[in-house]
Amino acid sequence: MRLTKALADAVQMAAQRAVEQRASAWFLASVTAVNSGGTVDISTARGPVLAVRRLKSYSAPAVGDVIKxxxxxxxxxVVDGALA
Structure with missing residues (x-):
């Protein structure tokens, strides 16, 4: 019985991860580096993401900015912009 429950739990977790990975979402993050070419490196609750393109309206990024x-x-x- 334990093996059946463990297998069912593993299948459920794998399915949930697959759905989450394929879903669009927005996050709050902080800028960790400003790169040339219109990108920034960010830190999210899920971990770091490198070279994220930013919208032109976010024209003056700075390390430490909290962004959406x-x-x-x-x-x-994509970086939508900084929070006030």
Missing amino acids: VSRNADGNW
């Missing part, structure tokens, strides 16, 4: 970022279902990220 979006991720689409394909795993692409």
Whole structure:
């Protein structure tokens, strides 16, 4: 019985991860580095993300800024802008 429950739990967790990875979402993050070419490195609750493209309206990024970022279902990220 234990093996059956463990297998069922493992399948459920794998399915949940797959759905979460394919879902679009937005996050709060902080800027850890400002790169040339319109990208920033960020730190999210899920870990670091390197070279995220920023919108032109976020024209003066600085290390330590708290920002809103979006991720689409394909795993692409974009910085929407800084919080006040």
